[in-house]
Structure formats: C-alpha cells, structure tokens
Amino acid sequence: MIKPDRITTTTCPYCGVGCTLELHVKDDFIYKVTSPFDSPVNHGNLCVKGRFGYDFVYHPKRVTTPLVRRYLLEGKPKPEGREQVYAISTDGKPIPNSQISNLWDWVETDWETALNLTADNLVRIYQRDGSDAMAVYCCAKATNEDNYLLQKMFRALFRTNNVDHCTRLCHAGSVVALQQAIGSSAMSNTAGQVILNDVFIVTGSNTSENHPIIALQMKEAVQKRGAKMIVVGPRRIELVDFAEMWLPLKPGTNVPVFSAMAHVIVKENLVNWDFINSRTEGFNEYIESLEKFTPGYAEEISGVPAEDIRKAARMYATARNAAIYWGMGISQLSHGTASALALIHLAFLTGHVGRDGTGLNPLRGQNNVQGASDMGAMPFHYPGYMRVDNPENRAKWEKAWNIEPGGLSLKLGLTTTEILSHAHEGGVRALYIMGENPMMSEPNLNETRRHMRQLEFIVAQDIFINESGAFADVFLPAVPFAEKDGTFSNTDRRVQRVRAAHPPRGESRPDWKIICDLALRIESRLGVATSHWTYSNPEEILREMAGVNSDYAGITYERIEKVGLIYPVPTLDHPGTPTLFTDSFPRGKGKFHQLDYVPVMEEVDDEYPFILTTGRVLEHWHGGTMTRNSALNEAYPEARVEIHPADADIHGIQQDDPVHVKSRRGEIVLRASVTEKTSVGVVFIPFHFAEAAANLLTNDALDPQALIPEFKACAVQVFPAREDELAHPEVEVRRGRYYSS
C-alpha cells in the first residue's frame, strides 16, 4: 500500500463543471486522484477524465525544454514554406531522415535564447507593421491569471485588441444572444440547482459525455425528485433514457422548434403576464414575428411532431420551476445567436428566470472558458466585459497598466476565426498561441492550414507539440494544471483554486512566469514605461485585475482556500451570487427579438445526402492534446462515424466497416458505428482525432453576429473504404457502452 508524500487539493482541468480533485503524490508522481465527498460542485463524484486522465503530465512526448527552429538559432533568413514538424533535435545536430529542410528542425535551447528570439521577432513585426499585425489566442485551459496577463501583454504592449480564444468556437452565439437580450452572458443559475427544477429542457448538449457530473445531477432530479426532463436534439443521447420527452429535431432547426413552443405558450395563454409586463420589452413586435411559427410549420421543417411540441411547451410553461440547459447544438450554427434567443424567449414568456431552480444556463465547455472570457481574452472586451470601444473603460485600464492617456486601442479586435483569415501580407503577421490547437478545432482545416502557413511568426506556448504547435517558430514549454497555482472559474461562475502538486518537469515554467519574462523583454526593446510585470505570486495578478473588474473585487485566495466563491463578489465580505437577475437584468428590461427561420448554410442534396454533426466523446477532450497522450486514448483509441442502421443498409455499410466521409471541403476515412443513437439522414463524428479530423469536413460559414462557425451541420457523402485506407486499421474501440457485438 502506498502512502502519499502529500495530497494536493485542486480543480479539475477538463470541463466547465469544476470538480474538486485531490492529487495523491509520491516521489513527485501523481498515482491516484480522489475527490472529497463534501466538495461543493461534484460531491465526491468524478468522470473518467477527472479521476484517471492526468497521466499526460508524465507522457514522454511532453516538451519540457524551450525549442526554436534551426533557422532562428543560426540567424538565417526564414526558409520558404512553413513545415509542420513534431520531431526534436536534442543534440543540436540535424534530425536524421528528415524529409524537410533542416532549417525547420526543432532544436532544444535555453530559456534566455528562446525568450530573446521571441521578443526580437514580435517587436520587429510590431515596429514594422503596427498593432494590426499582432494577434493572440488565449487559452480556456489556462488559469485566470495566465489569461489576464496574456491579454494585458497584447493590449498594453502591442496596442491591439486582436485577442480571442476558443470561446468563439463554442458559445459565442449564446454569449451574443444573452448580451443582447439580458446584458450578461454567464449561466443565470448554478448547475447544482437542477435538483430544484420541476421541468427542465436539455438541448444541444450531450451532458453525460461533456459535463458528466451535471448529468448525474440531472438524472438524480428525474429519478429521485420527480423532475421531468425534455431532451431536444438530433441524437438519442444517454439522457433520453431518463427523459419524459425527446424531441429529435433535424440539426439546425432550433429556431422553428423553440419558437413554435413559444407560439403554443402565447396562443394557449400560458404566459406569465406579470413577468412580461414588468421585466421585458419588445413583446408586441415579437409576437407578430411569432405568428408564422405554428407547430405544424415547425414539424415540417424539423421533423418533430407538432403534438410533441405542444406537449413540451405546456410542460415547460406550467411548471413551478423550469430551467433550460444548453450546449453547442444551439450555438455552433450560422444562426447560433438566433437559436439562443429562441430559448431566451421561452424564459421571458414564462418568467422561468431570476429564481432558484429556474434559469437560462449555457453549459460552458472548458474548465476555464468562463474565466478566460471574464479576463478579457476576447476582442471586444477588457476584463469584466468592459467594451474596448468605450473611452471610459479604456481610461480605467490605462491607469491600471501605467499607459499614457489615449494609448490603448479603441478598435475592436479580430475574432479567433478572423485572425487566421487575416493571415496575409498587410494583415496579421505574428500569432501567439497559448495552449490552443486551431489546427484541430477550427472548421474547414484545409483552409486553416493555408492560413497558418501564411503567418510570418508563430509562438506556441504549450505542453505538447500539437498539430498547431508543429507550425510554430518558437515553442515555450509551459506546465499543466498539476504544476501551477492560480484560479479557474467554472460554468457556475465559481472561482476555485488551482494548486501545484509538484514542481514543473524539466525546464518547463508556469505560463504566468513565461508571459512576465517575455513582457519585460518586449518593454525594454520598445523602450516604454513598464506596465508592471513583476509579481511574486499569482494572487497579485488576480488582485490587480480585481482592482478594476468589480465582479471579482471581493475574491482573495484566502477566501477561496476551502470553497470557491460564485461571482459577482463585489466586496471583501460579499458571500457571492449563485442566482442572477432576481430583480432586474443588467441591461434593465429583458429584450425580445424578432426571429426568422434561416436554414443551415449547406443543405443536403443528391450528391451530399447526409447532414454531418460533430461533437465529443466522454473519454476525450477537444483537439486531444491532453487525452490522446493519456491512458484515456486506450479507452477510446479511434475515430468513428455514427450512422443510422437504415442509412447503413441503403449504402451497404456494416458495423465496423471502414468508410469515406467526404464534404465539399475535405475527406476522411474511419470506421462506422451503425447505431440508432443518431437519426436517419444524420451522421456524427467526434472531432478529437487528428488522423480522421472531423473539422476537415466542417463548414466555415459564420453566424453574422457572433462569428461562430457552423460546426453542427454540413452536407457529406458516406461510402465504403478499404481496410488499408484507415490510418490505423489495427486499432478498434471495444466498448460495450458504444457498441454491442
């Protein structure tokens, strides 16, 4: 029996639930994870990723020495092209058998050299091309402190708002809709309040796989507390087994289905007039636009029987406490903003918001996507959602960062997807990527690849050379969650501590230290007054941010030592705010918006007869940088496309057969899972697998307001492939829960 040297309490680095982890450490090696049964969010329960998925920390492929390309180290001009390279030269000699120009070899170096080369090149490009040439991807996996500093570096030193992160690819549609209708974009209630619901809608979310601990609470609400769950979505997910109703809509038809529910609520006079009169505006114009959304019309478009839409509408409207929980199936559409507005309207009509056990709850994906957004890792906002085009906000941050008045940019920055599409001469030239993997997570990856190759200088700050880091010029080895201190803000707006379990491996360093070291070098090259980059610990960083962002003003590490606080926490004695909007909305009255049905950008036709929808599986995380370098990969080692038995029959596809899936933008080969989990005419592929990357197929059409891509629907064809066309024919998922033999 092993006795731990110490047990470190921290917060899980995977999803937005924010489970408490206890890392059991022996000889600086985590050998076990437990969770305290009194933990506020997860009550001792974990999922496979949280309990077993930390071993990537020790994976031999982890990079723990700074790397630069040989051309930089030898002071040669940048060679033509931009090579995606994973191999590392550890002795400075050329990499043997290299198929590429040796000038693109990764060579190990020291921090001094790597940081100086990074500062030299960023400053050179900035002084030559100006602010618009600079851009940064912050990181929803990194801490609040890391993100705050990185956006500060680009805003304060390079005077650009070209700052974004993967929130653009996940909930941007929800964020914009909530900002327009309410004036705030976080979950209105905590996820734990699901047990107080009488009725709740889960839509566009495969909660059991993507927020597993929230799914446990949803099942508990149904099984033990008599709540009724309505699942709306094209896949027969596990939660359907526990649901009162399942509305299997066609991907991209959220607006007609939810607007038809609103239609029923209005026509049958199930509305909460008090709420509408006192808390909302724009109702009259809205119901005019609602007239066309009859249940029959919605049935025609979505395939959901009109009677089911009526029944679901009545169930939601007549509940005492009802709430809506949603995921990417709502937001990742070219009309993602409209989809989310259609949900918001349901809450406005019925008054199911502003009380415990109700609410509008977008389930945030990443462990710290809420926090990274709060920290201003977005092109339109400073920390605390303060618009960058507002001179008063600018003045506050100029004061905090010791910048001359009028020095910060008022110009809105580019979004994640725009940054890459502006990667050309005269556009973005330098890109700094902290922990993200656009070469897996962007839509239409062939296009992303083309853009990446056009950048002049790329910095990757990460723990592995992932598909994006493999394009970089400099690789700065950062540390994973288990080797750093700081805070994450979960989907509940709960700010929780992250604590180092052991020192950084090799020469890797915490992100905040890397950023500070680099910022000081940049400042000295620019010859400007310092914006303050010397912190003795991460808490000083948080306190600097909290000095201007009132939501976090009352949060100190001491106060969240045991249990995290739910912001807004405006003062040092404020207990936190689990339920928002009890008296009013941040924008005053909730605003109804007139909606139209807009089909997805690429509809099926004879040539491309299937709708492809993408998502995730329980065992993996997004681009796979962590989980594919973990034992989790043994539990789910290969990409699969789910296809309905009826469709498989027609196309002569059997269980496990290799198939081509092809869209107008790309083609991949992977095995088929023939399953009723997906609907007729719809195929599903998780996007974690580089060797069969779903995002080679997806459509880069954008929502006009949120600029979020349409990951959830594009047209594809599916046809048989040969076994030897698979990237790894020897690998197979043998899991009862996915597949019955």
Added chain:
Amino acid sequence: MITLTIDGKEITIEDGKTLLDAARENGIDVPTICFHEATTANAICRICVVEVEGQRVLQPACIVKAGAGMKVQTRSEKVIRARRTILEMLASTMDLSEADDIQAMMYDYGASSSRFPDAERRESEVKDDNPMYVRDYSKCLLCWRCVQVCADDAQYTYAINFEGRGYETQIGTFFDKPIPETTCVLCGQCVGVCPTGALKPKREFLLEQGMSPQEISVLNTGRKNRSKVKSQRS
C-alpha cells in the same frame, strides 16, 4: 424532535434520523464499515449493531430510526462480542491488509485473525481488464458501496452487481464480461468508495507492483501514431 437515551445519556434529535446519526451527532462513537455518507445505508456488514431495550436481536444503527423513548446501548457486552466476531470472520476469509480502519477496529475490539483457523479464504485473481482500474476481489468484503454508486447513488450506469449466492457471492459484471464490454463509463466512483483496496487505480497498482513512475509513464503511450522522429511536408 424526539428524545431517547443512548448509553445513559438523554438525547434530543430531529424525527427521522437514524440511531447512528443520533450517536455521532452527540459524540458517541459507533463503528461502521459498509456505511458511507455518499451511499444509501443498507446494514450489510452489521458492525454498527447496538442493543435496543425490548428488541430481541441487535439493531443496525445505520438504518434503524431513532424512536421516542428508546433505550440504546452502544457498547454492551453483547454488542462488543458481536462486533468482535464479525471482525474475526472477516479477517479469516479475506485480505484486510489494506483496510487500515478495519485493522484499527480489530485492535480496539481485541479481535483475533486466527479465531477461525479452518475458514476457507475467499481468493481470486486480480482482474486487470481495463486501462483505468484493477479489481482484486480477495480484498472485497461485499459492502455493496461500489454497486450502489454505479447505480442510483451516483452514476445510474448499472455495470456491476452481486453475482453468485451465499459463500460464492461476489461483485461482478453481467455474464462476467470484461469491464470494457459492459456499460461501464470508467468513472471510478466505485474505486472512490471502496474501503479495502479491492478496487484500485491502475497506476497505483503498477507502482505497488514495483514499476517506476518512468516505466508507468511510457506504458500508456498508446499506439504509435507519431514516431519519435516523424515530420510531414505540408
């Protein structure tokens, strides 16, 4: 609120609480093994038995509700003897080497692991059939917690249950399938509530088997999807 007497001490407590709640909330120690704050109490192990005046047999404190006027003895001779015997029977049939709490109880109650020298020990091979945890049912005392958290006490997944009868009873999967072929989601809630080390994270197990962290970390590198030296022209 109701009032009862435990070990001569008058106790007032909310209606609906168990004898175990009543004792613990008033600083009276009652040992438990199968009981866990996160699972439904099921009175399987019987170590928490107490003597209630007027009851023919000892009562399991974890499930018996406190009643008005009850007179309860938590350390009577009959109780002590029952607990000692339970511990001695456990020690004679299973491997308690990693059950620190139970070993401490044995010391407290003067229980002897050799009281039943002819007992047949429950031995079984370590089941190592998935990437996340191992199952060593030689160490299993059948407390039922793993089955409960796999079912309605947490996960609602129902991958494991009791199999066999009487002495042959064991925790198993349906049709004894390997874990990956069941509905198991590998959440490890079962590992989290196991009191005896019968369920254990794979990496902890490997470390105990003498592998070094270095050896363990190269073990799970998966298939060779990218060799150490590989690059591609893009």
